[in-house]
Amino acid sequence: MVNSSNSDLKMKFFGFGLVQNRDPRVHENRITDERDLFKVWHLGIPDIADSSQWVLNITGLVEHPMRFSLADLQALPQTTVTAFHECAGSPLNPKVPQRRIGNVVWTGVKLADVLQKVNITSEAVYVISRGIDEGVYNNVHYSGYEKDLPLDKALDPNVLIALAINNEPITVERGGPVRLVVPGYYGTNSTKWLTDLIVSKARSSSAFTTKYYMDREMVDGELKESPVWGIHPNSIVVHPQNGQTIKPEECMIWGWAWAEAAVAEVEVSIDGGETWQKANVETRSNMEWQRFNFRWKPKSVGEFCIMTRATDTKGMNQPFTPRRNQVSRVMIFVEQCSDL
The missing domain is CATH 2.60.40.650 (Immunoglobulin-like)
Known part of the structure; x- marks a missing residue:
């Protein structure tokens, strides 16, 4: 495993954006061409000068914290998962349907396999994922994007530390060289530019888990909050x-x-x-x-x-x-x- 950190990488950030092909013909094929799949980001796209310096850290409630370079991840057994990928829509207008959707082929390392290597402890309940992107969202500056998964979902064999999409390396604009992919969960949970996985007994305190992407509704006179995780029909x-x-x-x-x-x-x-x-x-x-x-x-x-x-x-x-x-x-x- 490597000893360098992502601070060695040259970073340049661009603001919030969305690129989406709205041509209805993109839905005709079972597998969506990568160029026709929507692209969305909250904070910024890092300008990664040398992906060979990429580092993924696995820490938290584990017995053996580890660091993986891009080469380390590429050398591990690779798994391919074909899955639909849907955007949850704007967290500022969570009830407005977007139907940004595609069906693509992801390839990478099973998150469960990596967690087995670090030997998670019995107190573990969640896996927190962090990306290296930073920037301004809704007039507030954030130093990074952070989400979390329940441990049982993180151990799902379909959940990948992904390195490729449709048999091609994941581009920086798409969240590469390393990103999380969580099939069955809305795209907001598939953290791009993945640098850290922290095994925890508590959920992330990030605004993107507590303020945004948290559905709220009144049920029997009481406020019910539900994380935007599993994709509804x-x-x-x-x-x-x-x-x-x-x-x-x-x-x-x-x-x-x-x-x-x-x-x-x-x-x-x-x-x-x-x-x-x-x-x-x-x-x-x-x-x-x-x-x-x-x-x-x-x-x-x-x-x-x-x-x-x-x-x-x-x-x-x-x-x-x-x-x-x-x-x-x-x-x-x-x-x-x-x-x-």
């Missing part, structure tokens, strides 16, 4: 596209559905939620999104509102009220096309 219609005009003939309505737990059912409505019918849903493979199909033949011309509602194996489904996974609507037009 969600779905999108890929075909037909919003605003599209189709002929009055049989067509295939299809799209993708996803959740931390596998999606068990997708219902489709053609009349804006008045009536619902079940679609065919494929069985989930690994942590991928699941395709659903529904054959429909319009009985008349006019305007139609298509809605889809996914339900996972835990019985959770998409709400109609404002939430990040609120049921979405696609408006289409059926017209009788005359021959010219």
Whole structure:
């Protein structure tokens, strides 16, 4: 293991930003091209001059604290996980659905394997992850980005210290050379530019765990707070596209559905939620999104509102009220096309 630190790296930070391809065609393929996957960051993108100097520190409630260089991580057994990757949306407007979503192939070292090497103690409850990014968010300067995971999730074999996406090294803009990837959890938990993993008996005190990405609602007159961890059921219609005009003939309505737990059912409505019918849903493979199909033949011309509602194996489904996974609507037009 290495003895240097990331302070040896040349760092230059850029402000908060988002790069997203909104072309609906990016959803047509099962695997999303890396260039079409959304990019979002809170604080800044470090300008890493020499990734060979990268260091990942494993400390906290462990018997054998360790430091891993990029070369150390590359030399360990590599695991590939195909998984959907969804942004939780803005923590300033947590109930506004964004549906920034893609399905990609991650490669890296299982976090569970690394934790086994350091031998975590019996007091361990959480794993805190820190990135080297710093900057201003919502008018406050932060020296780093920090999140946490419950220990049982950290030990999930799908959770990776990731080094590659779609068989290519993770770029700095994407959070490389080393980032955390937590399939089934919203992207905010997959810390970019990963430099530290701290095993702890308490949650992180970071603003990004206590102030932001903490859902709050009144339940029976009391405030209930829930960490934004597991992804709730969600779905999108890929075909037909919003605003599209189709002929009055049989067509295939299809799209993708996803959740931390596998999606068990997708219902489709053609009349804006008045009536619902079940679609065919494929069985989930690994942590991928699941395709659903529904054959429909319009009985008349006019305007139609298509809605889809996914339900996972835990019985959770998409709400109609404002939430990040609120049921979405696609408006289409059926017209009788005359021959010219």
